[in-house]
Amino acid sequence: MALTMTNFLAVERAVRTAAPDDLLRTLRDALVEHFEATAVELLMADYSLTCLQPVTFLPHTAEPLPVQSTPQGRAFASQEPYRQDAAENDAVDLHLPVTVRGDRLGILTVRLPEHRCTPEAVRELRELAELLGHEIIVAERDTDLYLQARRASRLTLAAEMQWQMLPARSCARPEYAIGAQLEPAYDIHGDNFDWSTTGETLTLTVTNGMGQGIEASLLTNLAINALRNARRAGIGIADQAALADQAIYARYRGTEYVSTLLLSVELATGRGHVVDAGSPQLWRLRDKTVERVEFEAQLPLGMFEETPYVTQDFAALPGDRLVFVSDGVYAAASAGGEAYSERALARAIQATRLLPAAAVPRGILQELAAHRGADAEDDALVLCMDWFGRAAAG
Numbered sequence: 001m002a003l004t005m006t007n008f009l010a011v012e013r014a015v016r017t018a019a020p021d022d023l024l025r026t027l028r029d030a031l032v033e034h035f036e037a038t039a040v041e042l043l044m045a046d047y048s049l050t051c052l053q054p055v056t057f058l059p060h061t062a063e064p065l066p067v068q069s070t071p072q073g074r075a076f077a078s079q080e081p082y083r084q085d086a087a088e089n090d091a092v093d094l095h096l097p098v099t100v101r102g103d104r105l106g107i108l109t110v111r112l113p114e115h116r117c118t119p120e121a122v123r124e125l126r127e128l129a130e131l132l133g134h135e136i137i138v139a140e141r142d143t144d145l146y147l148q149a150r151r152a153s154r155l156t157l158a159a160e161m162q163w164q165m166l167p168a169r170s171c172a173r174p175e176y177a178i179g180a181q182l183e184p185a186y187d188i189h190g191d192n193f194d195w196s197t198t199g200e201t202l203t204l205t206v207t208n209g210m211g212q213g214i215e216a217s218l219l220t221n222l223a224i225n226a227l228r229n230a231r232r233a234g235i236g237i238a239d240q241a242a243l244a245d246q247a248i249y250a251r252y253r254g255t256e257y258v259s260t261l262l263l264s265v266e267l268a269t270g271r272g273h274v275v276d277a278g279s280p281q282l283w284r285l286r287d288k289t290v291e292r293v294e295f296e297a298q299l300p301l302g303m304f305e306e307t308p309y310v311t312q313d314f315a316a317l318p319g320d321r322l323v324f325v326s327d328g329v330y331a332a333a334s335a336g337g338e339a340y341s342e343r344a345l346a347r348a349i350q351a352t353r354l355l356p357a358a359a360v361p362r363g364i365l366q367e368l369a370a371h372r373g374a375d376a377e378d379d380a381l382v383l384c385m386d387w388f389g390r391a392a393a394g
Contacts, residue, residue, distance in 0.1 A: 037111060047155070047185040056149075076097065091113055096129035103170050165224050175387070204263045205227055219258060244302075257300040257301060262275040278300035279326065287319075288353075320386075321349075324381075325364075329382060330342070352367075
């Protein structure tokens, strides 16, 4: 046991002191030395969450692996280590989730001799995969390596700006789990989401900026940062909306505006407040029943000068699943002009009810893609939040 712990600490120390662009080589060398690994590979989830991209020498990655129908994808979907017999005699491939506080980054695959693949080794390697995830997040301040490895194709400039504003694509705490996704992932325009938590509250925003391309992205960028600036000043969501409204109106004088749904929830009780300023919708799955949660609609941010905003009460119960969607989802039309109806959206929410929150947006967007086809004119956002509550978490 002491020797095993010494090996673990040696690898941990090596990874923590590695150069930002040298994490994988350093980890590989340390695992070879201390765990007798014969191969180590890091795969990053791409922006569409449909494939896993191997991290190799720039400017290109090796051939990607689909999330569906591969052992690596199985580990990514389940967020559990997956053991696979390797091509080498008496060797095992361990596919380990690289995840940081619920944000699924990718998979670390480690090939070990059979005799080294003990439960203790699997536990330690899983912890090292999580450590690698933390180090990647920090390293991205100084290198583009891991961001480039995520790209199955080139992002548009508008999409580059949108993805850089996101907090993550999923997160988890004892009280809740969140997953979100934007499509088309490599060509998004004005849709965005944001969240922030303290010891007492969760604040969440879903945003739909009007327009296309870079102009939509610039508009949303102003809105998101205005909301963050107000939130970080410690004021409530009604005043956050009012200050963002003023910032957008001062820049665009009412010619451009942003639809936003703001939600603030007390972690201890599930009670909170909502400001509904535009088109994003909230749907709820409770006790196997799907229904839209409607609020009093207020004006989008930036439409008129000094618009007052008021909050409405809201309450989540343990076991609730909340699904936020932009108009690119519920108003999407098929090639024949048929709208993606409320009934179809409710069916999609029901069809994904057994998936974890992090996987629900991808599932709903796949249902939507089958309806609207490949030539979608509007981007689409889905955010799912499973509410457990503090009492249930305790």
